[in-house]
Amino acid sequence: MKCQKCNKSATFHITDLTGDGVLALHLCSDCAKHYLQPETESIEAPEITGVLSQQLKLEQTAEDLQTLDARECPICGISFYEFRQAGRLGCPHDYVFFGDELEPLLVSVHGSNEHTGKHPVRGAYDAQSQTELIRLRSEMKQAVSREDYEKAQSIRDQIRAIEGHRRQSPNEPS
Amino acid sequence: MHIDDLASRSGEWLRGVGPQSDIVMSSRIRLARNLADFPFIRRCNDIDRANIDSTVRERLSKDEILKDLTFIDVATLANLDRQFLVERQLISREHANSDGARAVAIDGEEQCSLMVNEEDHLRIQVMKSGFDLDGAWDHINDLDDRIESQLTYAFHEKMGYLTACPTNVGTGMRVSVLVHLPALVITNQIERVFRSLQKINLAVRGLYGEGTQAMGDFYQISNQITLGKSEKDLINQVGEVVPVVIDYERKARKFLIEEDQNELFDQVSRAYGMLQTARRISSEETMYLLSRVRMGINLGLIGDLQIPKINELFIQTQPAHLQKIRQAPLSTDERNVERANFLHQHLKVSDN
Numbered sequence: 001m002k003c004q005k006c007n008k009s010a011t012f013h014i015t016d017l018t019g020d021g022v023l024a025l026h027l028c029s030d031c032a033k034h035y036l037q038p039e040t041e042s043i044e045a046p047e048i049t050g051v052l053s054q055q056l057k058l059e060q061t062a063e064d065l066q067t068l069d070a071r072e073c074p075i076c077g078i079s080f081y082e083f084r085q086a087g088r089l090g091c092p093h094d095y096v097f098f099g100d101e102l103e104p105l106l107v108s109v110h111g112s113n114e115h116t117g118k119h120p121v122r123g124a125y126d127a128q129s130q131t132e133l134i135r136l137r138s139e140m141k142q143a144v145s146r147e148d149y150e151k152a153q154s155i156r157d158q159i160r161a162i163e164g165h166r167r168q169s170p171n172e173p174s
Numbered sequence: 175m176h177i178d179d180l181a182s183r184s185g186e187w188l189r190g191v192g193p194q195s196d197i198v199m200s201s202r203i204r205l206a207r208n209l210a211d212f213p214f215i216r217r218c219n220d221i222d223r224a225n226i227d228s229t230v231r232e233r234l235s236k237d238e239i240l241k242d243l244t245f246i247d248v249a250t251l252a253n254l255d256r257q258f259l260v261e262r263q264l265i266s267r268e269h270a271n272s273d274g275a276r277a278v279a280i281d282g283e284e285q286c287s288l289m290v291n292e293e294d295h296l297r298i299q300v301m302k303s304g305f306d307l308d309g310a311w312d313h314i315n316d317l318d319d320r321i322e323s324q325l326t327y328a329f330h331e332k333m334g335y336l337t338a339c340p341t342n343v344g345t346g347m348r349v350s351v352l353v354h355l356p357a358l359v360i361t362n363q364i365e366r367v368f369r370s371l372q373k374i375n376l377a378v379r380g381l382y383g384e385g386t387q388a389m390g391d392f393y394q395i396s397n398q399i400t401l402g403k404s405e406k407d408l409i410n411q412v413g414e415v416v417p418v419v420i421d422y423e424r425k426a427r428k429f430l431i432e433e434d435q436n437e438l439f440d441q442v443s444r445a446y447g448m449l450q451t452a453r454r455i456s457s458e459e460t461m462y463l464l465s466r467v468r469m470g471i472n473l474g475l476i477g478d479l480q481i482p483k484i485n486e487l488f489i490q491t492q493p494a495h496l497q498k499i500r501q502a503p504l505s506t507d508e509r510n511v512e513r514a515n516f517l518h519q520h521l522k523v524s525d526n
Binding site: 009011012029032048075077078086087088089090092095096102106110111112113115116117118119121130133134137141 | 210212213214215216217221293315318322326327328330333335336338339341343345362375399400401402403404405437
């Protein structure tokens with residue numbers, strides 16, 4: 001038997017009770033699927049940017065949001081506005097710098113804001129020297145772009161000093 | 175190892191062995207990691223990206239296991255080769271299509287792949303054939319420890335491993351199991367299964383990840399959240415639900431046989447016949463028909479074909495694979511003809 005809606009073979013034989021009486025249908029699997037479930041819900045997870053904008057709408061006044069949007073991470077320079085547009089952060093320090101805003105977001109996405117899994121074997125990271133390197137590299141970029149090579153060179157020396165120090169430390173095998 | 179050498183093999187996830195391999199194709203775990211002393215990818219310029227790339231290569235070469243990985247420079251790779259790696263699930267579509275210095279390191283068995291400069295600095299992935307999440311975890315946990323002994327990860331005491339997107343923070347882990355569910359599709363129960371999985375915070379995606387259609391009745395079941403639960407808990411969450419889905423699929427297959435075995439036999443045989451005799455065939459139709467044949471083999475309706483062979487055909491008839499095997503760039507129409515030729519050769523009618 002052929003499907004009543006297309007020409008494939010009918011594998012579904014449906015008897016539907018409608019307002020006008022009994023409706024007998026002979027359909028292939030594709031058409032039957034369509035007939036039985038005309039609306040298929042989206043199975044994708046909500047986008048992070050959507051969750052964030054909804055949360056901000058509920059909690060912030062327009063002026064507050066404007067001030068918040070203008071805040072920039074001192075390490076990588078990303079603004080809160082840029083983060084909420086793209087849904088991606090700029091550097092590890094953003095988790096601390098935008099911590100108050102991120103906390104409710106983490107709770108609504110994960111149902112928690114506390115990591116309970118694996119830790120790096122070598123223990124907690126030394127936040128200061130890590131972010132220092134990111135900051136110095138970005139300062140160096142700025143110095144180069146305004147052609148202040150003297151400044152850029154002095155920053156590069158500082159970076160090398162930190163990197164050199166870390167190479168020798170037992171935590172950082174070279 | 176050269177990329178072209180991979181084309182004639184099927185890779186770990188299609189080997190067709192391992193626990194429950196009639197329904198579970200593969201088990202995969204990935205970890206998102208970032209280096210502590212670089213900005214996330216979004217704020218990296220070309221120099222940062224090149225620095226990350228060379229730092230990772232240099233440091234990993236000091237580990238006795240990691241040094242054997244083959245690094246492939248994705249940035250300078252031809253489009254076709256990138257597409258080829260996507261089809262083999264060794265890199266993501268995003269990694270293939272983005273810009274700037276980026277690489278992937280893979281092992282000879284294609285169980286492990288390490289993407290450098292994807293959305294995060296590092297995306298570590300391990301795949302095992304069949305339903306073997308514990309095996310995948312033991313393997314990736316060891317790789318992660320080895321990498322961590324060479325590089326300092328961005329890690330926060332309270333928030334865990336820090337990632338570019340807050341949806342991955344904490345464990346940075348995605349556990350996913352690739353299942354073949356043709357009977358649930360035929361009996362129209364698949365949407366219901368999805369909805370119940372979503373209710374317990376699990377995601378269902380198509381074969382090639384986010385936003386792709388479920389081609390060939392393949393679905394990936396994976397965890398949605400990454401923070402607040404341990405790695406073991408997240409693995410168990412997926413690990414406990416997969417047997418339930420397997421059981422549904424088996425019941426649906428049994429139902430199809432009991433309801434009308436001849437009808438099912440007819441469908442499976444027709445699919446087999448189409449694959450053997452078509453002269454021009456699209457990738458989608460091939461996947462659809464191979465899916466039916468695969469189920470037919472598992473139900474004993476087709477006797478002269480083995481699962482690993484079918485799994486191989488799934489990958490080798492993909493657009494980039496076909497072109498690599500034929501060693502020529504082909505238009506869509508030419509591919510459809512070549513695909514039919516390829517299937518014809520590999521599924522020769524035995525009793526004529």
